[in-house]
Amino acid sequence: MKDRVRRLFGVTTLVGLAAGLVMGFVVAPREATQGNVQRIMYLHVPSVWVAYLAFGVVLAASIVYLVRRLAAADRLAHASAEVGVIFTGLTIATGSIWGKPTWGTWWTWDARLTSVSILFVMYLGYLLLRGMIDDRERGARFAAVLGIVAAFNIPLVHFSVYWWRTLHQPPSLMKPGPGTMPGIIVTALLVNFAAFTLLYCYFVTRRARLLRLEAEAEA
């Protein structure tokens, strides 16, 4: 990607994030029960969406790598896992901050919180595994297998609120059937989803390019 295009992509991402903030803090109303602390949702929910997306991309790229042995697929999986770990960490941290005033506790070993923590640790392990193996091809192969296995945890995280009795509320948006949220809140959330998706794409393209440059420098 050319420098100018990359810069334009970065500026578009920043504009998207600014639009998300305006939607979340200015356009969206104060929530009737939780008050303004509910505005953390415009950060927390898009973060977990990006985490799902990132690990879904790791799964797809890992399969492509194992089948075709494309170095680009391996770089995409690596970059996506790294970005996914950052957003999963943010999901856990912002959820904990939101949990204190609403649930009265920073943390509880609830099914959703526990499963998302396992997801975080698994992909952290994925990144550590990549760093531990010197042989690039071997490391990529092992990481691809782990990237596929770890992805089985994604539906477990998402459906944990249905399968077990949890303190965490069921999904308001990423679920089948008609939504229960007011239109303006859904719109604000969707703008933030789009902005975070753009940020994910921006980070992954840059990180994948960095991995290519690093490989070239080592060769």
Next chain:
Amino acid sequence: MMPDNWGFVIAAYGLAAVVLAAYWRFLSRREKELDDASVVRQHQRQGAGFSEPHARRPS
């Protein structure tokens, strides 16, 4: 109805801003380092390409 708890909102958004800005900065700095190193390598290769015939010239 719950109190507004703006402190928690600021903490969540502040933390996210710091983490994402730090990662953005890491990508930019590392990219600059690698781009600079790649330019140096290119110059070295070109330099080696020109000097090699001279080096092999019989004295």
